[in-house]
Amino acid sequence: MDVVTRIERALAHALARAAGPGGPPSLAAALHYAVFPGGARIRPRLCLAVARACGDERPAITDVAAASIELLHCASLAHDDLPCFDDAATRRGRPSLHAAFGTPTALLAGDALIVLAFQTLVRAAELAPDRLAPLVLIVSRATGAPGGIIAGQAWESEREVDLARYQRAKTGALFAAATSAGAVAAGRDPAEWHAFGERLGEAYQVADDIRDVAGEAAEIGKPVGRDRALGRPNAATEFGLDGAARRLVTLVESALDAVPTCPGRQELRTQIRAETAGLLPRTLARPAA
Amino acid sequence: MDVVTRIERALAHALARAAGPGGPPSLAAALHYAVFPGGARIRPRLCLAVARACGDERPAITDVAAASIELLHCASLAHDDLPCFDDAATRRGRPSLHAAFGTPTALLAGDALIVLAFQTLVRAAELAPDRLAPLVLIVSRATGAPGGIIAGQAWESEREVDLARYQRAKTGALFAAATSAGAVAAGRDPAEWHAFGERLGEAYQVADDIRDVAGEAAEIGKPVGRDRALGRPNAATEFGLDGAARRLVTLVESALDAVPTCPGRQELRTQIRAETAGLLPRTLARPAA
Numbered sequence: 001m002d003v004v005t006r007i008e009r010a011l012a013h014a015l016a017r018a019a020g021p022g023g024p025p026s027l028a029a030a031l032h033y034a035v036f037p038g039g040a041r042i043r044p045r046l047c048l049a050v051a052r053a054c055g056d057e058r059p060a061i062t063d064v065a066a067a068s069i070e071l072l073h074c075a076s077l078a079h080d081d082l083p084c085f086d087d088a089a090t091r092r093g094r095p096s097l098h099a100a101f102g103t104p105t106a107l108l109a110g111d112a113l114i115v116l117a118f119q120t121l122v123r124a125a126e127l128a129p130d131r132l133a134p135l136v137l138i139v140s141r142a143t144g145a146p147g148g149i150i151a152g153q154a155w156e157s158e159r160e161v162d163l164a165r166y167q168r169a170k171t172g173a174l175f176a177a178a179t180s181a182g183a184v185a186a187g188r189d190p191a192e193w194h195a196f197g198e199r200l201g202e203a204y205q206v207a208d209d210i211r212d213v214a215g216e217a218a219e220i221g222k223p224v225g226r227d228r229a230l231g232r233p234n235a236a237t238e239f240g241l242d243g244a245a246r247r248l249v250t251l252v253e254s255a256l257d258a259v260p261t262c263p264g265r266q267e268l269r270t271q272i273r274a275e276t277a278g279l280l281p282r283t284l285a286r287p288a289a
Numbered sequence: 290m291d292v293v294t295r296i297e298r299a300l301a302h303a304l305a306r307a308a309g310p311g312g313p314p315s316l317a318a319a320l321h322y323a324v325f326p327g328g329a330r331i332r333p334r335l336c337l338a339v340a341r342a343c344g345d346e347r348p349a350i351t352d353v354a355a356a357s358i359e360l361l362h363c364a365s366l367a368h369d370d371l372p373c374f375d376d377a378a379t380r381r382g383r384p385s386l387h388a389a390f391g392t393p394t395a396l397l398a399g400d401a402l403i404v405l406a407f408q409t410l411v412r413a414a415e416l417a418p419d420r421l422a423p424l425v426l427i428v429s430r431a432t433g434a435p436g437g438i439i440a441g442q443a444w445e446s447e448r449e450v451d452l453a454r455y456q457r458a459k460t461g462a463l464f465a466a467a468t469s470a471g472a473v474a475a476g477r478d479p480a481e482w483h484a485f486g487e488r489l490g491e492a493y494q495v496a497d498d499i500r501d502v503a504g505e506a507a508e509i510g511k512p513v514g515r516d517r518a519l520g521r522p523n524a525a526t527e528f529g530l531d532g533a534a535r536r537l538v539t540l541v542e543s544a545l546d547a548v549p550t551c552p553g554r555q556e557l558r559t560q561i562r563a564e565t566a567g568l569l570p571r572t573l574a575r576p577a578a
């Protein structure tokens with residue numbers, strides 16, 4: 001089964017649980033809207049890519065780990081878009097969750113997605129009981145306080161923010177969870193895979209910052225210039241567009257260097273290099289790698 | 290160690306994890322404010338009471354289960370009080386979380402508490418690996434969609450609501466998780482303990498409805514008359530004060546009948562009868578039990 005089918009099937013399977021009979025219909029509809037159709041599914045694809053590089057001996061565990069991480073990503077988008085944060089009217093080229101369902105239902109859908117992410121992991125215990133605890137730990141650390149994506153969002157309310165720490169929490173943490181969980185699913189040591197994911201996540205965040213400054217709204221499916229309007233840390237504002245582009249390339253190379261020894265190391269590096277090649281907007285000259 | 294000490298210690302232990310170094314200081318402060326000092330700690334005390342009735346052979350697992358459930362309760366209070374829901378300025382006799390820390394931080398603190406609830410359960414796996422999966426399942430079902438407390442809150446946004454279904458989700462679900470998790474922690478079958486918790490939770494919700502209509506703000510630490518102001522389902526509005534009081538007594542008796550056979554059944558029933566005796570406001574005549 002190809003990667004996209006595995007991910008969409010795992011997500012549909014998870015969602016079916018939350019949309020079961022007897023629940024409030026608007027919440028069920030909002031949960032579906034928050035997850036389908038997806039964006040690039042970067043984190044679950046990364047999780048599957050790492051598991052494959054490690055042999056992917058338990059693909060069903062890999063699939064629930066990948067789904068869990070994507071559900072948490074969708075939850076964070078639902079909450080970050082709310083009026084009290086980004087107040088974003090659009091997401092993925094259509095009305096954001098709260099624009100479509102109202103703030104109360106959007107907030108609760110985000111909550112329910114967080115819960116569903118952990119519920120989804122239980123399936124791992126049916127297949128290999130010893131892998132549930134590390135997966136819950138990896139996913140919770142990447143999501144909560146003090147260093148997960150929720151903490152990353154909370155840094156935006158602090159008066160003093162360190163850009164690197166903010167981006168590690170806001171984006172790096174869940175990427176690191178994707179690589180670490182992929183390793184656990186395949187029976188490998190997750191600690192070895194943390195740095196690769198974290199650096200790659202920071203690279204994607206820098207790319208996002210660059211697009212926020214230099215991109216076109218139509219190209220990225222959400223408004224541009226939001227960071228400046230909201231007074232948020234942004235690598236392109238802090239280092240300039242060229243500085244941020246150099247930082248992006250450095251982070252990608254550093255991530256690739258951090259891929260641990262494993263059967264599929266070369267293939268994984270080639271895949272990541274190809275996928276990150278398009279991170280810079282066409283309007284921006286790519287510095288020599 | 291007495292029950293209160295066990296619960297507060299387990300909560301403090303969980304919170305210490307989320308307030309670790311390197312995180313945003315306001316979020317850490319908000320997390321502490323949301324959990325300490327607590328309310329009546331009804332749910333974790335119920336969890337410990339059930340475990341004790343079943344022998345409490347693994348008290349450390351009981352403690353993390355109880356803490357996890359209380360963290361989820363605190364998360365639900367943080368979110369339910371937000372301006373887009375109850376817009377409650379006070380809670381437990383002092384400013385509500387968002388009144389003290391602002392809406393963004395209060396929302397994220399609620400999110401982080403949900404995550405922390407699951408992270409806290411991992412400790413169970415260190416002590417008895419087979420008990421983590423049922424605990425995650427019990428806690429997630431009681432919290433998420435379609436039948437957990439988040440779904441209960443979402444019913445308030447629906448046009449048509451069945452009062453019993455709403456109250457089962459809004460309050461019954463987490464009480465049922467408290468009794469079920471207490472049973473799992475002590476190595477018993479959780480399914481046998483579900484009905485007892487669910488009915489008891491409904492009784493507490495009816496008592497809350499009665500206080501909302503007939504209570505004094507100073508007595509309960511939050512505003513009264515909110516359900517009517519917000520157009521929410523309320524048993525005292527639907528059945529009248531006397532009708533609601535009768536329903537409360539029936540639910541408590543039905544809960545007590547549902548306590549399964551176990552070594553401490555009689556003691557548990559006596560304790561619950563004593564604790565529920567004070568559920569009706571003094572101003573309301575207690576119908577014959």
